[in-house]
Amino acid sequence: MLSAGLTVLGLSRFQFAMTTVFHYFFVPFSIGLAIVVAVMETVYAVNKDETYKKMAQFWGKIFLYSFAVGVVTGIIQEFQFGMNWSEYSRFMGDIFGAPLAIEALAAFFLESTFIGLWMFTWDRFKPGIHALFIWLVAFGSSLSAIWILAANSFMQNPVGFAINKSTGRVVMTSFGAVVSNPQLWLEFPHVLMGAGITASFVVAGASAWRLLKKDHESFYRKSMNVALIIGLIASLGSIASGDMQTRFLIKQQPMKFAAMEGLYKNSTNKGDWAVYSSFNTKQHKTTSSLEVPYVLNILSYHKLTGTVKGQNAVNKEMHATYDKKFGKDMNYYVPTKTLFWSFRLMAVSGGLFALVAIIGLFFNRKKSQMIMRQRWFLYIMGLMLWLPFLANTAGWFITEFGRYPWVVYGLLTIADAVSPTSTVTGLLFTNIVYFLLFAGLGLVMIILSHRVLKAGPDSVETNGYSTEDHNEGKVEDPYGTEAFNHD
């Protein structure tokens, strides 16, 4: 995948991939979990059912870990553009900086301020107001996704810009076009739905493990129910938005689409869809594959007939379009195996999520004990806890590897974007430190979440957002009115 090896370019790409993938474990999980927790707390605010308050606090605790790791790894992302990709920053600053700054201004302030308020004011505000805080956090984090995706969408599908003749850099001509980029409004719903899936299947999966131990049955069944309802909506939405995105890709980035489907030659009118393929990427050939007729055309056009351009044909077109500016030596083939398998992993996961959500909701219906008897199903659901993270990563692999060799589609190559000041030694050092750091953070995150689950919902009030009181040894909110002595 990252075949460039120990070069500045290869190491910079590896660093971007590593930091982004790690960061993106926590982003969708946090966005989704904020929504899940907000729903739980809203139910409490409406029904005054204490179980739902406990649920919000319990899952909220795991949310806080995820949020913390998401925040600190997010700063790396922002700094990285300048640190490793200074030529990119110079080329794209006029367009890329604006959404990034708006993201910080409109979204990060909102989420960070209200998460502080939410954490420390359980006893100080009415349930409705307090629930509003977590909704604002959820709103803020979803909003942040729009802005960063606006920037990413420009890289996928540049719109609303002109090239400055004297500097050769892009300048924004229409902010309206940048934010109404069709790519953005296909990408954002898909990301948001993916976030919903991530959080709900982690909550459902963790609940399944506890139910297997017959632990706090009512609590975890209710949690599972909330999660699966959100999970079902999100997985159906994810399939629908994914489908729309695919059909946009055929026109906008045919190379990416051809690689996702493993096509080197143009497809025939029969619409054979490969379930499995093996490739010789050097000779640009499919060596063997197992195919089902019509499926490709149904996926691509919602029809039985039609053809899809293969990579070889697209490659020729790309050379015809870009050779004048970028030279004849460009390689426009994208990493076919990565895209082909990532797409299958993502698409199959999407279907599985919807299926498991439906079955789960049926087994877990109110008056039935079915869910407790179908232990095999709880095991499946428990294991599926990890799947959203793989599916999200696969989705970004397709989006980002599929843009090769461009960093900004058709305008700037990845090779031209890297910092001229970077060194192999420096990058090697930072890559190793980041890797160790991420491994450590990931491990602590898993251990802490596991510990929260093991301790169970009853322990939440004692070591939750309010730490112990130092005078009486009894628990109280450090920011509660009674905790303050006036001057």
Next chain:
Amino acid sequence: MTNLQFLWFLLIGVLFSGFFFLEGFDFGVGMSIKFFGKNTAERDTIIQTIGPHWDGNEVWLITAGGAMFASFPMWYASLFSGYYIVLFLILVALIFRGVSFEFRANMQTAGWRNFWEWAASIGSFCAAFLFGMMFTSMIEGVPMDKDGNIFGSFTTYVNWFSLVGGVAVTLLCLIHGLNFLQLKTMGELRDRAQKWNKVLYPILIVGEVLFVVLLYLSTDFFAKKPGSTWGILIVLVLLTLIAWWGVVKAHNWTSFIASGLSLISVVVLIFNGLFPRVMIGTNNVNSILIKNASSSPYTLHLMTIIAFSILPIVLIYFIWSYWVFYKRLKSPKAA
């Protein structure tokens, strides 16, 4: 230089001022977890003082970075790629301290709690020190080519001036943090914070004098803008004296505001000295100027509209969140 370019140069300064004022006491409080707090109960209280705020305070840095990218891409690209290792270390420090508060609270063994307390303290210390070092070495001038690529050696980043600058900023943050603790705690913690600052202020004065001498020797600030440079330095010293007086007289608000404004005056000093440049080259011909470093007029115009419509709303709820937590924390009893 257009008016909008000048406005955005000011706004970047304002954002960094906000960052140093707010995250300044966060760093100081963070450092004091291990160096100042004596036991777990005290450390709990120390962390609680910034618990609801540190994340929002850090957003000032993220916004400053994002705004710099949006308004002065050439500045952002040169500074961030040129200070690669320094910024990387800052990131590592920010990561450790950022997760430490949440992780520490949920550790079961004293050993691991201890680990995250050190992570918070050292992380805060390094972040403050490295930021100080970075901005000090930046105003000395850095070896840059005509495209703004910085090819520095070790001494570009680490030299007597930048070390003194790093220490001075660290000290300012620590003092500012202790002033914040005096504002937010009661009893023994508050008294001890006062006692510490009574000792630290004379040291800070010495540090500031040393900094001014090196500033004179290492930068062109006095040569190019003697009036304003001296003016800002006098304000800085006056603020330090006012804060010191506030500490001695236990006027907690006075000393806290004054130490925060001292940090801001350092930012003002830097931005005043930089103007009309954003990066100073060792060879002045290569310096990056405000007029050449900015985004297009269209983007600047757009960002201005957006900033001035969103920022007031942000400030309202940001200040409100401080008001919600304005009371002092109960004093901890020794465990």
